Amino acid sequence: MSIVCVRGGSALDEQSVRAHLASVLRLENVAVLLGAGASVAAGGMTVMQLWKNFIRDHSNSASRFANEGFIEQEDTVVSNFEGENQRDLPNIEVLLDRLEIAKVDWLRRKPASRNLKVFLSDISLLLKCIVNAAVLNESSWEKAPVFDQLVCHVKLLQRLVGARQPGQASPWVFTTNYDLAIEWAAESVGIHTHTGFVGIHNRTFSPQSFDLGYRNVNAKGEARFGCNDIYLAKLHGSLTWEISSGEFRELAAPEAWPKLSAIISGAKPVDESLMVFPRAAKYLQTVGFLSGELFRRFSDFLAKPQSGIILTGYSFGDDHINRLLRSALLNPTLQIVAFLPEFTGTKEAQLAKLKPEVKRLLALNSPRLTFIGGGANAYFNNMVGFLPDPMLYDLKEQEFRERIKEISGDKNVE
Secondary structure: OOOEEEEOOEEOOHHHHHHHHHHHHOOOEEEEEEOHHHHHHHOOOOHHHHHHHHHHHOHHHHHHHHHOOOOOHHHHOHHHHOOOOOOOOOOHHHHHHHHHHHHHHHHHHOOOOOOHHHHHHHHHHHHHHHHHHHOOOHHHHOOOOOHHHOHHHHHHHHHHHHOOOOOOOOOEEEEOOOOOHHHHHHHHOOOEEEOOEEOOOOOEEOHHHHHOOOOOOOOOHHHOOOOOEEEEEEOOOOOOEEEEOOEEEEOOHHHHHHHHHHHHHOOOOOOOOOOOOOOHHHOOOHHHHHHHHHHHHHHHHHHOOOEEEEEEOOOOOOHHHHHHHHHHOOOOOEEEEEEOOOOOOOOHHHHOOOOHHHHHHHHOOOOOEEEEEOHHHHOHHHHHHHOOOHHHHHHHHHHHHHHHHHHHOOOOOO
16 A cells, blocks of 8 residues: 555645655654554554453453453453454553552452452553563663664654754654663664753753753854754653652663563562553652653643644554644644554545544644555654655755855855
């Protein structure tokens, strides 16, 4: 299947898509939103793969969740998530929230009908599957991966950074993933990452660090460049965050790995102080401070003038993010470009297969909203190929300068 693209109710061909993406990357403020699908190229799992692994490998736990009303009985059958008429996945974060509330209620009332030890074991198995899906390459935790192990992520960051012009803000990367793909990719090519944590030996969360940046004070004239850093907001938490004495800390990968490897092997249950899971039941821990601050940054970005955001690997399954994106369309200078593999066209039968939120957005026919689909053409690894190479900008700008010099006779035109 070839690429399928609709912007404001009008179809775009591949050349027009590339031109539109180039113009989006030239806006004053640029960001990407990465969902689980973006980590597949680095060895991660989609939410679909995660859930199928859980109900296949831990069927008894899944059945108990269904029997107690946390999920539907149909959610425990692997075959229901295969083929063209597969059912929608249960929201993992909502499920975690329900389980957490139930655990608190059990501890308060201690009903005889539930075995707490079994219940906690079932929760731990689900968390273990989530951790396992986000580990990516185990060897990378003790020795940082080189750039060729994260080719697509490196290309994404290089093209985002390379498109920035002197004076423009550094790009943002918002992600719902727990893995370290972005951090590793950035480090492998010398791009600095602002995660909100500051410090050398004790990295604690300090949100004002998002308001800082880097610049080359020595470069002038044609030697200037846009930026060499990115802002990274991990909206749903990270494998390397921990809560210690009421403070949020970011651990180095080798420091976090012993605990994570013990969780994956089953030697230890999930240590929830190591990984910050977003749950309403833990509002003061997550939503009230760290997660709330990151979502505020996401909301603030969407409200900025002359902004563009590219969505990739995101399936519109998070209601909180969906509401923010929907509200952001009130910003008259915002451009949203969504790569969605399941989008195959605007005919009634094609729209019927999409999530309600996607159909709602498509129905707006907004010229500030672009959907790009067509199966594998819209996967993360192919999406990166649609972004313009920074070298193209350099060549065009150099030709432009030379032309101006010829016309004006001025040899010092910058």
